[in-house]
Amino acid sequence: MSEYILEMKQISKEFTGVKALSDVNFKVEKGEIHCLVGENGAGKSTLMKVLSGVYPFGTYEGDILFEGTVQQFNKINDSVKAGIAIIYQELALFPDLTVYENIFAGNEVKNSGIVDWNRTIVEANKMLNKVNLDVNPETLVKDLGVGKRQLIEIAKALSKDVKLLILDEPTAALNENDSENLLELLGELKKQGITCIMISHKLKEVIAIADKATVLRDGQTICTLDASKGEVTESLIIKNMVGREIDDIYPKRSKKTFGEKVLELYNWSAYDSKLGRQVVKNANLHVKQGEIIGLAGLMGAGRTELALSIFGNAKSYKLDGDLVIDGISTALNHPNDAIKAGIAYVTEDRKGDGLFLIQDIKNNISVANLYGISKNGVVNQNEEIKVADEYKNSLHIKASSLEQVVGNLSGGNQQKVSLGKWLFVGPKLLILDEPTRGIDVGAKFEIYSVMNKLIDQGLSIIMISSELGEVLGMSDRVYVMAQGEIKGELQIEDADQEKIMQLATL
The missing domain is CATH 3.40.50.300 (P-loop containing nucleotide triphosphate hydrolases)
Structure with missing residues (x-):
């Protein structure tokens, strides 16, 4: 025995x-x-x-x-x-x-x-x-x-x-x-x-x-x-x-049609004065409408730093190069500038940077776009409830009510709240930094399904992920970073884990 x-x-x-x-x-x-x-x-x-x-x-x-x-x-x-x-x-x-x-x-x-x-x-x-x-x-x-x-x-x-x-x-x-x-x-x-x-x-x-x-x-x-x-x-x-079989962990899109380039980077570099080094070096990248771009690489490769430099230079890096949005060379000096330009960023650290854990669901969803539910500087609370309820339902957020404190939600539901918060600003480009880190396979499937739905609606997505299966399962193209540089670009039909790791360890 x-x-x-x-x-x-x-x-x-x-x-x-x-x-x-x-x-x-x-x-x-x-x-x-x-x-x-x-x-x-x-x-x-x-x-x-x-x-x-x-x-x-x-x-x-x-x-x-x-x-x-x-x-x-x-x-x-x-x-x-x-x-x-x-x-x-x-x-x-x-x-x-x-x-x-x-x-x-x-x-x-x-x-x-x-x-x-x-x-x-x-x-x-x-x-x-x-x-x-x-x-x-x-x-x-x-x-x-x-x-x-x-x-x-x-x-x-x-x-x-x-x-x-x-x-x-x-x-x-x-x-x-x-x-x-x-x-x-x-x-x-x-x-x-x-x-x-x-x-x-x-x-x-x-x-x-x-x-x-x-x-x-x-x-x-x-x-x-x-x-x-x-x-x-x-x-x-x-x-x-x-309680059911998931035949394909990565749901397939019904169609793949891409529009014009939404974002372009040319010789894009970012210098972190606190670290005393460049965290992004001469990056060249583009994203088309209706496209999911996978950004792969090992920890410390510079993927998050690249995302932050695009999102209004949230870390105050010294930037060099050209950032082009909808064909127009643009300077984004603050996250508010990025939001106005149609860029949203769902952080990898939802507990530390992405959410107010002691506040409820409706407050977290509305916080990035209070102007959208305000008049003469006063928040319309009925409108806030209506908006939050729409995202709770569309994203299948499991909670007893909109007043439930976000810190008491599961990781997957917290991630959905964070996603709802940024969707409410009405972006055309959504940057997802480790969108399924720390959440279970059922919640992952739901996040992937939401991503596909957003793409079908005409949004574009940059997805940073350390899970190679996720990169290969959800992306249309893959950029691989190492030591702050983009080491290669792979069409998804040509990409596999070995090729990505070869580029990531260059």
Whole structure:
């Protein structure tokens, strides 16, 4: 009989009358990598917060058995003492402290009650070796990239003699190389006897690493798929996640007809004075009406910087070259200029830059175009409700009402609100920066369908994406960037992942 390190039996959890979890059963064998998948709002993170003590004993129904013993975790420290560590998507490190201080924060190495810093550095090096991270432990965390910070979080967990490591969307903000390194590390930790639970929307990663995958839908356990039986496949996972089969993840457009050039860039460069270097170098690019342009490249290639330089130079770069809109050479000195010229930009960081998380849906949708619902400087609240309701319905935003606070929505629904906000300004060119980052496959399909609908209505789209499948599945042409330069242009019928990666690593 298999030895289960974790059993969660008939777990139910309610929030103000809404049942987030309903009789969930979840079992994890010792020493396996078990992926937890489901659409946003399915209950994955809620289940892990119940396990880790964020939602303490007594606030949920059901039993948690860890190593065969019923547990009553009243706070996170209780689960940590039992050997459970959870790493969230938003890393909890202190940027102005050193690597070794972060690894042992709250778990200091002491001698007679006094922190032994020399021994702390020695022990930190041991933890860094375990995660295959070659950095000086005296380096400040703020001087490291996201991939290395993620490994420091894991090193921090290992320093507490972790038995069960939980990772919530660990590769969401990582490039492909860092993601591969992290997955390899999880395989090595498995060999060391550490059990891992990984929440992920990236099905290719799930398929590559999972021994088993449990699917949640609408707060309920749907099934557990076993890789040894050939069950952990994209089609089976999707079917169980969304309750239906998605034969084609990337919906096809009924027709592809392109008009005149909407945007042209000639020898376009952007210099960042804060960094002291050019972030965009001599870019030549054009977008036609009714066209989706994919902008591919590795993290740091300059794709977002290019987008920001087009969108009214939002970062105040020193610009050079020509920007042409509808055949007319144009200077856009502020995002307001870009909006008036018909350009909108949906940021990759919807929580940090794209939305007001403490405000409701209608306020977020209207904020970029208050002039459109105002008269004599006064906002017409009835008109605001009407507009917000139209976008809520057309974009299929799942919410109890227009007054629901955006911070309480799932990632996919937040992204739809962000999209609605920019569609309300009436753009002809929409720049989408990582439009499906951190959202599930069902919500992705809905975003793709909206994109196709907008293109059919005559809009043009520049889509920045780190997912090569997304670039190939949705684009009409692809520009590939590396080190601030456009290294090549590919017609979609000639493009494949190998060609894109060759250009991206030039």
